[in-house]
Amino acid sequence: MASATQAAIFGSLFAAPLHTKPRSVTIRIRASKSSNPPIVGRKLRAAVIGAGPAGSSAAEALAAGGVECFLFERSPSGAKPCGGAIPLCMLDEFDIPARLIDRHVTRMRIFSPSNLAVDFGKTLQPNEFIAMLRREVLDSFLRDRAQSRGASLISGLVTSLEIPTSSHAPYVVHYSKDSARHALAVDVVIGADGANSRVAKSIKAGSYACAIAFQERIKLTDDKMEYYEDLAEMYVGNDVSPDFYAWVFPKCDHVAVGTGTVCSKQDIKVFQRAIRARANAKISGGKVIKVEAHPIPEHPRPTRVRGRVALIGDAAGYVTKCSGEGIYFAAKSGRMCGEAIIKASEGGERMINEDDLKREYLKVWDAKYITTFRFLDLLQKVFYGSDAAREALVELCGDEYVQRMTFESYLYKKLADGNRWEDAKMVFNTVGSLMRCNILGKKMEGLKL
Amino acid sequence: MSISMALLSPSTHLPSLSPSSYPKPLLTLKPYLSLRPKSPLFTTKASAENGAGAPGSAATAVEAEPKVREPAEPVAVKSGSSGEANGSAGPAAEVEVVSLFEDARWVNGTWDLKQFEKSGKTDWDAVIDAEARRRKWLQDNPESSSNDNPILFDTSIVPWWAWVKRYHLPEAELLNGRAAMVGFFSAYLVDSLTGVGLVDQMGNFFCKTLLFVAVAGVLLIRKNEDVENLRKLLDETTFYDKQWQATWQDETPGNPK
Numbered sequence: 001m002a003s004a005t006q007a008a009i010f011g012s013l014f015a016a017p018l019h020t021k022p023r024s025v026t027i028r029i030r031a032s033k034s035s036n037p038p039i040v041g042r043k044l045r046a047a048v049i050g051a052g053p054a055g056s057s058a059a060e061a062l063a064a065g066g067v068e069c070f071l072f073e074r075s076p077s078g079a080k081p082c083g084g085a086i087p088l089c090m091l092d093e094f095d096i097p098a099r100l101i102d103r104h105v106t107r108m109r110i111f112s113p114s115n116l117a118v119d120f121g122k123t124l125q126p127n128e129f130i131a132m133l134r135r136e137v138l139d140s141f142l143r144d145r146a147q148s149r150g151a152s153l154i155s156g157l158v159t160s161l162e163i164p165t166s167s168h169a170p171y172v173v174h175y176s177k178d179s180a181r182h183a184l185a186v187d188v189v190i191g192a193d194g195a196n197s198r199v200a201k202s203i204k205a206g207s208y209a210c211a212i213a214f215q216e217r218i219k220l221t222d223d224k225m226e227y228y229e230d231l232a233e234m235y236v237g238n239d240v241s242p243d244f245y246a247w248v249f250p251k252c253d254h255v256a257v258g259t260g261t262v263c264s265k266q267d268i269k270v271f272q273r274a275i276r277a278r279a280n281a282k283i284s285g286g287k288v289i290k291v292e293a294h295p296i297p298e299h300p301r302p303t304r305v306r307g308r309v310a311l312i313g314d315a316a317g318y319v320t321k322c323s324g325e326g327i328y329f330a331a332k333s334g335r336m337c338g339e340a341i342i343k344a345s346e347g348g349e350r351m352i353n354e355d356d357l358k359r360e361y362l363k364v365w366d367a368k369y370i371t372t373f374r375f376l377d378l379l380q381k382v383f384y385g386s387d388a389a390r391e392a393l394v395e396l397c398g399d400e401y402v403q404r405m406t407f408e409s410y411l412y413k414k415l416a417d418g419n420r421w422e423d424a425k426m427v428f429n430t431v432g433s434l435m436r437c438n439i440l441g442k443k444m445e446g447l448k449l
Numbered sequence: 450m451s452i453s454m455a456l457l458s459p460s461t462h463l464p465s466l467s468p469s470s471y472p473k474p475l476l477t478l479k480p481y482l483s484l485r486p487k488s489p490l491f492t493t494k495a496s497a498e499n500g501a502g503a504p505g506s507a508a509t510a511v512e513a514e515p516k517v518r519e520p521a522e523p524v525a526v527k528s529g530s531s532g533e534a535n536g537s538a539g540p541a542a543e544v545e546v547v548s549l550f551e552d553a554r555w556v557n558g559t560w561d562l563k564q565f566e567k568s569g570k571t572d573w574d575a576v577i578d579a580e581a582r583r584r585k586w587l588q589d590n591p592e593s594s595s596n597d598n599p600i601l602f603d604t605s606i607v608p609w610w611a612w613v614k615r616y617h618l619p620e621a622e623l624l625n626g627r628a629a630m631v632g633f634f635s636a637y638l639v640d641s642l643t644g645v646g647l648v649d650q651m652g653n654f655f656c657k658t659l660l661f662v663a664v665a666g667v668l669l670i671r672k673n674e675d676v677e678n679l680r681k682l683l684d685e686t687t688f689y690d691k692q693w694q695a696t697w698q699d700e701t702p703g704n705p706k
Contacts, residue, residue, distance in 0.1 A: 025697055114587050115594045116603055206695070227596075239591040280593040302695040321689075362696060370693055377689040387588060395603045436604040439616050443581035444588065 027358065036350040037168070039187075043068045043348035046341060047173050047186040048151070049158050049199050051076070054313025054330035055192030056142035057094065061338025063150035067348040070184060071146060072175060074157040080135040081215060081292030082327070083249055083256070085232075088411040090328045091131060094335075100137050102252040104129035106230045111278070112394035113237035113387045120397060123404040128411060130232070134252060142331070156182070161189060161202035163307065168351060171308065187351060189309040190337055192330070195295040197315035206302030208317050210295040211244060213324070214268045215258025216276075217251065218286040227282060228255055236390040239274040243384055244324070246275035248283065257283060260324065262298060296324055305357045312337050320373055321380040328413065329369070337361045372413070382434070388441030392433040401426055549598075550586050554579060559602040573611035580604070620671075628667045635663065 044067045048055045051073035062069040085105070090096065106129045108120035147153050156177030164171055170185035191199025195210060220228070228250040240246035246259035257279065259271045276283065300317035304310065312318070313330030320329070340360030344352040383393040396402055401422045408416035554564040560579060565572045580602065636647050639656065650656040670676055 027697075111594050112600075113591070114584050114600060115592055116600045117594065208692075235594070237591065238588065274591060278591060278593055281595040281597075299689060299692040300696065302692075304696040358697075366693065373693065374689060378686075381685065387584070391584070391604070395605060398603070432609070433604065436607070436612060439612065440577070440581050440584060440604065443578070444585040447582060447585045 027355070027363075034344065034346065034350055034352075034356070036345070036352060036356070038350050039348075044188065044341070044345045044351065045170070045186040046070070046188040046190065047072065047171070047184060048190045048192055048334075049161075049173070050191070050193035050197075050313075050315070051143045051146070051153065052080070052139055052192060052194065052313065052330065053142055053327050054315070054334040055190070056139070056146045057331040057334030058190050058192060058312060058338040059146040059151035059334075060142070060149050061335045062341060063146060065338065065342030065347055067188075067338075067341060067345065069146075069151040070173075070186065071143070071151045071153045072158050072173070073143065073153065073155055076140070076143070076153075076155055077136065080139070081213070081294045082135045083247070083324075084133050084135055084138075084251065084327075085249065085325075086131050086133060086138075086327050087325075087413060088128060088131070089413050090331065094142070094331055096131075096133075096138070096141070100133055100141055101131045102134060102137075103132040103250055104230060105132055105232045105250070106130075107232075109231060109233045110394050110397055111233065111235045111237075112391045113239070114391060115278075116391065116394050118394050118397045120403050120406070123400055124407060128407070129230075130411075132232075132249065132251060138327075154184075158193070158198060161199055161309070163202065167353075187308060188341055190334075190341075191309060191311040191315045192313050192334060194314045195297055197311065199309060200301060200311055200315055203303070203306040203309045205304065205306065205311060208301050209262060209298040211260050211262040211298055211324070212265045212268055212293055213258060213260040213296050214272055214293040215247075215256045215291075216272065216288050217254050217256050217290040217292075218283055219254040219289050220283060220286040224282060224286065225250075225253070225255070233279065235275055235278050236384070236393065237274075237278070238387050239271070240278060241271050243380075245384075246271065246278070248275075248279050254289060255283065255286070260296065268293070296326065305354060305362055307354055308352060308357065310337050310357050310361060318369075318373075320376045322376040322384070323410070325410075333365060336365055340364070371415075372409075386441060388437040388444075389434065391440070392430075392437040395433045395437070396426075396430055399426065399429060548590055549592060550583055550590075552579065552583070555583065558598055558600045559606075573607050574615060576607055577611070577615070624667055624671070628664060631663050631667065632660070635659065 046062050046067050047070045048059045048062070049072045051059070051071050055071060055073070059069050059071040084102075086096070091101075106121055106124055108130075109117055110120060111117050143153065154175065154177065156175040158173055158175045159181075160174045162172035162174065170187055171189050173184045173186060173189065175182055175184070189199060191197050191203075193199055197205075200206075228248070230250075232250060233248040235246040235248075241259045241261050242264050243262050244260040247256070249256045257272075257275060259268070259275050261268060261271060264271075297314055297317040297319050298321065301311060301315075304316045312333040314326055316333065318329040318333050319326040337357075340357065341352060342348070344350075344356035344360050383389050397406075401418070405416050405418055405426075408414075554561050560576055562571050562576070565575050565579075567575070636650060639650055640646060645653070645656075651660075669679060
């Protein structure tokens with residue numbers, strides 16, 4: 001009798017490990033009300049590390065939903081090196097007031113390696129434009145709004161995040177403020193601290209490949225600045241970047257001339273010289289007022305949610321390929337993460353767990369945007385690989401249908417509804433252009449050898 | 450932070466952007482090329498000049514020399530295309546500060562098709578060759594874009610049949626020939642092994658699959674490198690997706706929450 005039960009126990013002990021190691025990923029989706037324990041006597045506490053567009057949007061959503069939110073920022077008045085372009089849908093969705101916008105860019109010019117220039121923007125409606133803002137202006141507006149909703153802003157540097165050892169113990173955020181060390185216990189942490197995220201390091205989220213974006217802010221003479229009144233320029237070519245593009249973007253009273261690369265970071269200065277040479281006629285005589293550089297993530301981190309810590313924005317790696325756009329996705333992911341926490345905790349009343357974060361935030365985010373990201377990755381692979389492909393890209397951009405589709409997808413972040421016939425023509429022209437330019441490319445190789 | 454610090458320190462000595470601070474490319478063209486030591490173009494050019502093959506290096510050496518001395522004149526001494534009607538004996542080189550691409554037939558940012566006429570019709574092959582040479586020149590000597598001399602030529606100006614005749618048809622002939630040989634010998638082999646004739650083979654599902662594989666193989670694998678390239682392509686297309694799904698793979702049971 002005893003041996004039989006002993007055998008049964010041993011049998012179940014051996015069987016148990018086999019059952020708890022699933023080969024396939026299982027996500028338990030509970031459609032019924034949450035089975036998390038309710039919090040007594042206080043609301044759920046959340047810490048948002050980093051108060052850029054991502055962190056501020058998350059803090060705003062959390063505070064508006066009733067969660068006690070602490071927003072950490074190490075340099076509230078910092079000016080981030082950034083293109084500063086945001087799409088129209090961001091102005092609507094995040095209620096950005098018009099007074100923050102420095103410029104309305106309605107024309108875009110792309111230059112191929114052989115300087116074939118195409119004017120983008122013929123299809124824009126009068127009320128459509130790309131808004132150019134100063135990051136410090138946008139960031140402080142979003143931060144102030146989060147504060148007015150009830151988030152507590154803490155100007156301090158987060159030094160480390162203590163991971164709890166038991167399932168409902170709090171996370172402890174260690175930070176230094178006014179040269180003193182402090183600690184804050186919270187239930188949920190949102191990491192919005194950018195490309196070198198400390199939160200990501202604390203939860204061992206893994207690293208990602210980064211591009212480096214390098215730019216110089218140049219003050220031009222008035223007549224030259226007039227040319228860039230509402231025009232932004234993009235340059236492609238192996239001389240200016242082997243796997244990205246170089247740009248001349250107008251800012252409030254100067255232009256930002258820069259370039260980026262993933263694979264040849266050590267040559268970035270050479271590429272910068274090359275873009276200055278390419279745009280020479282239009283920017284000569286200008287004075288360099290600032291030089292800045294910043295890493296841009298190329299793809300999401302291997303882990304974006306662990307325990308009750310979620311990563312958003314650049315910390316998670318939500319930057320599209322091909323265009324390098326990150327501001328909208330940062331703000332949107334912040335808001336979605338904040339709303340996910342509100343929903344899972346039922347307004348701050350209940351504790352949440354990792355599954356809640358994955359189900360309400362990651363799953364929703366991936367479902368909504370993975371196609372966009374995949375498509376832009378495909379475009380980058382096809383068109384940024386070689387000079388021949390870049391020539392084909394610029395040729396294609398001359399077509400009005402392509403321009404309309406591109407702008408609509410960019411401005412509204414929705415798959416623009418096109419015409420089947422025009423789509424087919426576009427695909428046909430794409431293949432044709434790529435083939436012709438590749439033929440020329442092969443001939444060029446022949447000339448070299 | 451550290452990246453920006455490292456990059457900011459050397460460049461604080463570059464206050465202004467006056468044109469005189471640029472190296473004068475005509476007189477110092479070689480040093481200009483050497484500013485980019487890691488550029489693959491420079492290194493392969495160097496290897497070509499080191500005598501990869503006698504005629505080859507002579508060709509590039511001759512081709513390179515005029516480019517240095519007279520940047521205004523790309524010499525069309527021994528061009529591949531036989532149909533070059535007019536030798537490009539353009540104007541003598543003017544010493545300019547900026548070396549631009551110049552050719553007698555390149556007018557106002559596009560190729561003057563009238564200068565490419567051969568027996569009354571435009572010689573598209575010569576246009577394609579000239580454009581390839583221009584792009585190669587620009588690859589080595591990138592030009593500044595300017596609003597005064599916009600580039601207007603793009604490859605869609607050359608009609609589709611010119612491309613087909615020159616590039617598609619020879620390749621098509623090659624591939625069709627391969628397919629025919631593979632097909633004939635497979636049909637013979639299957640017939641000798643199973644006794645099933647050609648017409649009856651086409652009715653069999655397995656044979657139809659083999660036919661499909663043979664056609665696909667002939668189309669996709671044209672050179673030895675294609676096998677490796679296709680595998681790399683497959684990896685590349687799925688790589689980004691794998692990076693996105695990585696967060697969903699991370700199910701480590703027993704992790705304290």
